[in-house]
Amino acid sequence: MSENGMAIGDKAPALTLPGTDGAQHDLGVDDASTATVVYWTCNHCPYALAWQDRLHDVARDYSSRGVRVIAINSNDAGRYPADSFDAMVGRVEREGGWPHPYLHDESQAAARAFGARRTPEVFVFDRDLRLRYRGAPDADYDDPAEDAAWLRAALEAVLGGGRPDPAETEPVGCGVKWK
Amino acid sequence: MVAAEIQLLWWRGCPSWERALTMLREQMATLGLGEERLEVIEIEDEADAECLGFPGSPTILVDGIDIQPPDPEQAIGLTCRVYRRRDGRFSPLPDPNDLRDALARRSG
Numbered sequence: 001m002s003e004n005g006m007a008i009g010d011k012a013p014a015l016t017l018p019g020t021d022g023a024q025h026d027l028g029v030d031d032a033s034t035a036t037v038v039y040w041t042c043n044h045c046p047y048a049l050a051w052q053d054r055l056h057d058v059a060r061d062y063s064s065r066g067v068r069v070i071a072i073n074s075n076d077a078g079r080y081p082a083d084s085f086d087a088m089v090g091r092v093e094r095e096g097g098w099p100h101p102y103l104h105d106e107s108q109a110a111a112r113a114f115g116a117r118r119t120p121e122v123f124v125f126d127r128d129l130r131l132r133y134r135g136a137p138d139a140d141y142d143d144p145a146e147d148a149a150w151l152r153a154a155l156e157a158v159l160g161g162g163r164p165d166p167a168e169t170e171p172v173g174c175g176v177k178w179k
Numbered sequence: 180m181v182a183a184e185i186q187l188l189w190w191r192g193c194p195s196w197e198r199a200l201t202m203l204r205e206q207m208a209t210l211g212l213g214e215e216r217l218e219v220i221e222i223e224d225e226a227d228a229e230c231l232g233f234p235g236s237p238t239i240l241v242d243g244i245d246i247q248p249p250d251p252e253q254a255i256g257l258t259c260r261v262y263r264r265r266d267g268r269f270s271p272l273p274d275p276n277d278l279r280d281a282l283a284r285r286s287g
Contacts, residue, residue: 046261049269174259
């Protein structure tokens with residue numbers, strides 16, 4: 001573990017969190033996944049909102065290749081009511097459903113275990129749930145044409161049995177709102 | 180001395196403020212609005228935010244009027260502000276055209 005949580009090569013922490021779909025989601029039980037993307041997001045951050053469609057597109061584009069995508073919101077809903085579990089459920093309903101689970105990390109234990117710092121911040125794991133990439137989805141929240149290029153490149157590397165280069169980029173966005 | 184009629188309110192916890200300041204200075208220069216008309220105010224804590232009715236960083240006021248008035252239900256506090264671009268996209272920065280139009284009304 002690095003000072004920022006997980007280091008490249010670390011195994012994903014055990015994680016069971018409630019989703020807006022009413023189910024409990026366990027990161028470790030889906031052995032069929034060829035790769036796993038876990039990313040931090042929230043309802044109120046403009047950076048997270050600006051990148052959201054691109055991240056949903058990644059989930060849709062890679063589902064047929066066995067890639068599992070999970071979004072987590074760890075923000076303190078006491079200070080930021082827009083990030084409450086009820087607000088998360090309402091948002092997903094308003095948007096007609098998401099292409100992947102949206103989980104609530106009320107205790108913030110997941111954010112601390114991963115070392116998540118920003119929304120959005122993505123973590124890419126290989127089939128063995130070893131961390132292979134962490135950072136931003138792409139170079140510019142303001143340019144949809146970027147199309148989550150860094151995340152897609154990391155997934156292509158992992159699915160091809162290789163290692164993403166770079167393995168880390170600097171996440172850009174709002175800080176995780178700690179209690 | 181000319182009283183500042185353009186204000187940028189920003190919070191250190193949101194990274195967009197520097198880009199907002201650059202954008203604002205460039206647009207002001209284009210419209211011939213001098214730097215002395217600009218006041219840059221850091222919002223340091225929740226008390227400041229409450230006192231000034233700060234809806235998030237960055238907030239740009241021209242003659243005390245928000246260039247993109249927030250939703251009346253928008254919470255006050257230390258947060259990154261959500262803007263809508265003219266094409267509907269979400270952004271941490273206002274649409275450059277909205278900023279230009281607001282400043283042009285001041286320069287006109």
